[in-house]
Amino acid sequence: MKQQQVLSFPPKVLTQDQRAFYFENGYLLLEKFISDEWMDRLWSVTDGFIEESRSYTRSDSKFDLEPTHSAEAPRLRRLTQPVEHHPLYWEFVSQGPVVDLAEDLLGPNVKFHHSKLNFKWSGGGEEVKWHQDIQFYPHTNYNVLAIGVYMSDVTDEMGPMGVVPGSHNGELFNQYNDKDQWVGAIDEKDLGRVPLDKAVYLKGPAGSVTVHNCRTVHGSLPNNSAHSRPLFLQSYSAADAITITPHPSYSRYNGEIVRGKPARWAEFDPRPCQLPPDWSKGYSSIFALQQEEDDGRVAAAE
Numbered sequence: 001m002k003q004q005q006v007l008s009f010p011p012k013v014l015t016q017d018q019r020a021f022y023f024e025n026g027y028l029l030l031e032k033f034i035s036d037e038w039m040d041r042l043w044s045v046t047d048g049f050i051e052e053s054r055s056y057t058r059s060d061s062k063f064d065l066e067p068t069h070s071a072e073a074p075r076l077r078r079l080t081q082p083v084e085h086h087p088l089y090w091e092f093v094s095q096g097p098v099v100d101l102a103e104d105l106l107g108p109n110v111k112f113h114h115s116k117l118n119f120k121w122s123g124g125g126e127e128v129k130w131h132q133d134i135q136f137y138p139h140t141n142y143n144v145l146a147i148g149v150y151m152s153d154v155t156d157e158m159g160p161m162g163v164v165p166g167s168h169n170g171e172l173f174n175q176y177n178d179k180d181q182w183v184g185a186i187d188e189k190d191l192g193r194v195p196l197d198k199a200v201y202l203k204g205p206a207g208s209v210t211v212h213n214c215r216t217v218h219g220s221l222p223n224n225s226a227h228s229r230p231l232f233l234q235s236y237s238a239a240d241a242i243t244i245t246p247h248p249s250y251s252r253y254n255g256e257i258v259r260g261k262p263a264r265w266a267e268f269d270p271r272p273c274q275l276p277p278d279w280s281k282g283y284s285s286i287f288a289l290q291q292e293e294d295d296g297r298v299a300a301a302e
């Protein structure tokens with residue numbers, strides 16, 4: 001669905017100006033968009049996963065751990081596909097206020113792609129290098145976005161999400177290194193073509209929400225503060241954006257329609273998209289890949 005068509009539907013939670021801002025700049029920040037009640041419910045299950053991670057000594061398809069993670073001092077990078085691990089996350093992703101937001105930006109038919117909870121732990125939680133999302137999961141068009149919920153108050157020291165305004169209308173970058181290995185990050189030599197001096201860092205109190213288009217260049221610095229920066233991210237697409245490559249991480253909900261109805265016609269954008277490696281046997285995480293810890297594969301059975 002084209003932007004003008006999306007805008008022709010009455011919005012549920014955004015103003016027309018906010019929708020126009022997203023289409024022009026490729027991102028949005030909505031301060032305290034999620035209620036305290038929702039945040040308390042999300043924390044009530046998230047604390048349990050942090051506890052559970054203490055019994056893990058290495059990353060798998062559920063927990064992505066920093067190399068120094070231990071039972072005494074957990075250091076989680078990510079809970080992968082939270083929707084797969086607790087029904088509350090799926091309730092939030094499929095019925096919470098973020099679905100109205102997705103509908104306002106994608107049109108009446110909205111499809112879930114995946115979710116993840118990036119913790120960016122206190123005292124050095126890893127950076128996320130500048131990258132674009134769509135090369136991880138190419139679709140037939142670019143009506144694909146990620147909505148992030150800050151689960152704690154986020155300040156400049158905590159490595160807030162940084163976005164480059166307008167970059168969604170620019171170049172799609174190579175995310176392989178010189179040895180043709182996927183690293184999921186834009187190479188230093190290409191970053192000169194990205195106006196990083198214009199980057200905007202999205203901060204706000206707990207319950208604030210970030211939105212970025214799948215082509216928007218984004219990343220975040222290490223978290224050198226004393227507090228973790230959990231960001232619960234969910235990706236959605238317009239129903240007529242069809243995935244081209246196998247899904248990198250399994251969830252029973254991948255591809256579920258959360259609003260409206262499935263597409264009968266695929267919409268195609270003529271702009272080409274780089275393809276990721278074949279992850280059909282498993283995928284680790286953007287952190288492991290960008291730090292070049294592995295080639296992105298985990299055993300499928302894990």
Ligand SMILES: O=C(O)CCC(=O)C(=O)O
Binds near residue numbers: 128133159160161
């Ligand atoms: O957690 C962040 O700061 C950014 C996350 C991100 O871009 C990703 O996981 O793809």
